[in-house]
Amino acid sequence: MDKAADDLRAIRLDQFIPHPPAKVWRALTEPELVARWLMPNDFKPEIGHRFTFRTEPKKQVGFDGIVYCEVLELEPGKLLKISWSDGKRADWTVTWRLEPEGKGTRLFLDHEGFDPGDELQQLSRRIMGGGWRSSHFRAIAAVAAEL
Template structure:
């Protein structure tokens, strides 16, 4: 697997609040994208599949096909993340670590190979950075008090 994305951000909220914003299907629709989830991410079982749905661009149909790999509430969430641009699915892992009265949210996104992988990593890194800094994501965290 090629080089991945590693991002960290600390929020001044308890881990359970951050977890809810990260896994709640309605919150995901607001801070990330449309999807076909009928349950919250932390209610899925290992191996369950779901799709994130964005605006199609060029030859990409706008769909990211995912499969839950791990859900350890409220510590860790991992799922595959693949679509037209991936030779094989990449892996998105979220870890939540208590830091004082706040929570450090760690995102690792791995599995980018070749030139196409380099381009995808560049594009996705920009998107993930924007999400972590998003006031919409933070508003969703605040709603879970």
């Protein structure tokens, strides 16, 4: 697949977080901490665990405010991959990878599975890409700083 096609199917980002991987991992996997930077949830870091995120509905993209998820892969301190679905159109995966870098962590995000031919999914990709980029990485770093 060429880069242009991949750009329509995925959000791929990475950011340096000036905190050690153990703190970033906690921010990504402890439900009360995840709720502080993303959404209220009933997450458990266990492969096969099904959980939900809840937030305000987004009528412009047909989103009722509930994200249905399942933990697909887990390597403590290194990798977390979850399914991410709105129960209707979206069937995505979100993967977080952590790599030590100096005294901090390089945090990678791959949010994959957007349909390039679905206008609502492409709108969602643009909205979510902006959110991951502009606020969520900063919020993860802020939560990790408090640990």
